[in-house]
Amino acid sequence: MPIIGEIQHKSLGRVLVSARPNTRRVTARWKNGMVNLNVPSCAPLPDINRLLNEFAPRLLECKPTLRYTPGQVLSFPGVEFVIATQRVAPSRILAKASLPVCSLEVGSDWDFADPSTTRAISDMLCKIARRIASGLLLPRARALADAIGHRPAGWAISSGHRILGTCSAAGIISLSHVLVFLPAELRDYVILHELAHLSEMNHSPRFHQLLDSYLSGEEQSLRSQLRSYDWPVLRR
Numbered sequence: 001m002p003i004i005g006e007i008q009h010k011s012l013g014r015v016l017v018s019a020r021p022n023t024r025r026v027t028a029r030w031k032n033g034m035v036n037l038n039v040p041s042c043a044p045l046p047d048i049n050r051l052l053n054e055f056a057p058r059l060l061e062c063k064p065t066l067r068y069t070p071g072q073v074l075s076f077p078g079v080e081f082v083i084a085t086q087r088v089a090p091s092r093i094l095a096k097a098s099l100p101v102c103s104l105e106v107g108s109d110w111d112f113a114d115p116s117t118t119r120a121i122s123d124m125l126c127k128i129a130r131r132i133a134s135g136l137l138l139p140r141a142r143a144l145a146d147a148i149g150h151r152p153a154g155w156a157i158s159s160g161h162r163i164l165g166t167c168s169a170a171g172i173i174s175l176s177h178v179l180v181f182l183p184a185e186l187r188d189y190v191i192l193h194e195l196a197h198l199s200e201m202n203h204s205p206r207f208h209q210l211l212d213s214y215l216s217g218e219e220q221s222l223r224s225q226l227r228s229y230d231w232p233v234l235r236r
Contacts, residue, residue, distance in 0.1 A: 007048070012052060012059060012060070014034040015034065016034055016036050018038050019039060019041040020038045021040075022041075023040055026040070026043075030064055031111050032085070032111060033069040033070065033112055033113075035052075035059055037052065037055075039051070066112050067118050068083055068112055068117075069083070070084060070085045070112065071084065074125075078100060079100055079101070081102050081103075081125060081128070082102070083104050083121070084104070085108060086107060086108070087107070090108045090109040091110075093105070097127075099136060104125065118234070119234060125181075125233050126177065126178065126233055129178065129181065130157070130177040132180065133157045133175070134157050137187070141155060141173070141191045142155070144195065148192075148195060152195070152198060153171035154171070156174040157174070157176075158174040158175065161233075163176060166194065167195075167198060167201070169201070175191065178231070178233065181231060181232050181233055182229070186222065189226060196210045196211040196214060
């Protein structure tokens with residue numbers, strides 16, 4: 001189907017207009033965060049604008065809320081994730097894991113409004129995060145450990161989504177790769193939480209007093225922020 005082009009509508013925003021030969025039928029639907037309008041090949045621009053004005057109320061009522069959109073940039077300390085589209089491999093999602101900018105290119109067969117696309121993009125973001133987590137998280141973790149005078153027996157990156165960090169009885173601290181998707185203060189909170197376990201292996205009042213001292217009295221505030229944090233990936 002030939003694409004006429006992209007136009008800007010006052011209430012719908014960007015609209016991709018495609019010509020459908022040998023038909024008088026007009027259809028409009030949301031795809032990838034913008035309206036895709038299919039019109040007969042002979043449709044003049046004034047008619048297209050009139051049709052969009054007629055369709056606008058219904059289209060706005062059913063406009064999907066997208067977690068990810070083409071052109072979106074997810075920014076975190078030390079790394080950005082740039083989400084784009086590509087037509088080279090329409091059925092695939094291509095990715096490049098590198099610091100400070102990682103790229104994720106979604107094939108044109110994928111619909112950003114489809115929940116399966118959301119899951120696939122989230123999974124790919126996590127896959128990228130696993131590759132960069134060591135280089136991104138561990139230098140900061142070691143610096144925090146040095147600042148408070150702790151020397152863990154070792155560091156590791158874990159693949160869990162729900163458990164953000166652990167400290168073993170042997171003194172090995174594991175940090176989840178999803179910490180990549182946290183702001184700096186919440187990353188530090190999780191790291192210092194595990195470092196505090198080198199002195200107190202439970203969550204006793206002494207543990208919280210120690211952690212609070214590491215966090216300059218902000219433990220409760222940061223714990224609350226982490227609990228209410230709107231994660232940019234699906235944690236499963």
